[in-house]
Amino acid sequence: MSKQDMTEEELNARHAEKMKKKKAARDKIMATKTIEKGLLIVHTGKGKGKSTAGFGMVFRSLGHGHKVAIVQFVKGRIDTGERMALGRFDDLVTLKRMGDGFTWETQDRQRDIAAAREAWEMAKQLITSREHRLVLLDELNIVLRYDYLDINEVVEFLKTEKPDDVHVVITGRNAKDELIEIADLVTEMTQIKHPFRSGVKPQEGIEF
Template sequence: MTETDDAARHAAKMARIKAARDRMMEGKTDRKGLVIVHDGKGKGKSSSGFGMILRCIAHGMPCAVVQFIKGAWDTGERRILTEHFGDLCQFHAMGEGFTWETQDRARDIAMAEAGWEKARELIRDPEIRMVLLDEINIALRYDYLDVDEVVRFLLEEKPEMTHVVLTGRNAKPELIELADLVTEMTMVKHPFRDGIKAQKGVEF
């Protein structure tokens, strides 16, 4: 068989694949704001969410971040978004640290409720195309927020074209059921097990 024959067979195969893909795409739409959940014990939940925020910025799409729980951290993503992209991305750090650091459940609940109030305001804004609710799953896990209220709001009040991304491990089943896209980050290895703490540029 000649090189020309190989090329022709490959072209014919790719043409069949393209035709099948085109048929599959005929019934699809991009006219829907998604509810996206990043769950799991592995690293990358927030990082993926911030990656999507940067994509929005690159396309000139107004977006916003509400950071629950770890909002007191001086993170790289917070710096770059507030210092360089504040015209397109609002950033609201509403937490004071992980629960074992604050040791004040009533204050944690108050901060989570304030974060959720700000989140609702941002999601309702028809100009904002994506809202990242970073670590909200942690607030829901500890019942700082009512998951039924969050689900109801996303079902009934989220504008049709607004994307909402919710991150944090142990996402509630109700939230997973509601979501359009759920990704579970699986941990295979982590340096913390070898005595290495979180580092700038990797974890924050």
């Protein structure tokens, strides 16, 4: 019998039976997922939303009362909505804004390398301290792309020194293959449309 020939009651019964089977299948799958661990998560790609997704995880962790830490590698000193919002959780949040802006703004390679190194040393301290359930390394992929940090050093640290119960989230375009290889979760943001291409400037509450 086709759906068009069925009564509302029959459609409801058919739907309930289908969802019952779906739930049973899902419960069976979920029963096999028993590992609990700190994840290495990478948000990359040309589309907007990489840092936004990272901060979404930060706020989700805060909702559970977990302590979190954020290291911003290149965002500079501009006030952002996320920084102001996080200021309301001083007892749970450690925020380190280490960068001086994007490299095309500083136009000083050695200064950028020094800033990246300082931020990375801070990131390592925050990750290994085990004081934070989640550590967001915002725009780390950018400094890795420009080789301001040695990707092999970063990968080795994340593989051997990151505590098993600490989540690390890394954002930024052009994630290195070596980082993608060791990550537990990788999401690539794909740009379909962006208002910037139509002459729209960055909007408060959207871009910053």
